[in-house]
Structure formats: structure tokens, C-alpha cells
Amino acid sequence: MLDDPHLTVVMYNPIGEQIFPRTDIKGGVAITLRDLHQNFGSIGVYTPYDELKSVMKKKSTILKVAT
Numbered sequence: 001m002l003d004d005p006h007l008t009v010v011m012y013n014p015i016g017e018q019i020f021p022r023t024d025i026k027g028g029v030a031i032t033l034r035d036l037h038q039n040f041g042s043i044g045v046y047t048p049y050d051e052l053k054s055v056m057k058k059k060s061t062i063l064k065v066a067t
Helices: 050-066
Strands: 007-013 029-034
Touching: none
Parallel strands: none
Antiparallel strands: 007 029
């Protein structure tokens, strides 16, 4: 799914009980959208944290240069 260019994460909430009361969903709730007519680009690795996104992007760039 993370390689599907037609899939995107619309919303993420790390506290699942805020979306589904009286439940304990470890890792939170991600709401996704898949649209066959739009190309959102591959998600690859999903993280809600901007700092981690930056690190992953830098790592990806370094690996591309190295190969």
C-alpha cells in the first residue's frame, strides 16, 4: 500500500480513542484516501513527525547519490 501512488494519508491521530471512543488502538488511527485518477506519489515510509520526515528525506538523497 505504501508504494501505491494513488493512496494518501488524509488524517492521522495518534490517540485512537479520540476517533473511536472506548477503544485502545495502539499506534493511532490513519484515515487514507485512494483515488485512481490522482497521482499523490508513493508514501514510502509514513511518519507524522516532521523531524523524522526530514531525516528520511536526507537518508534517501544520500542513498541515491551513493548508488
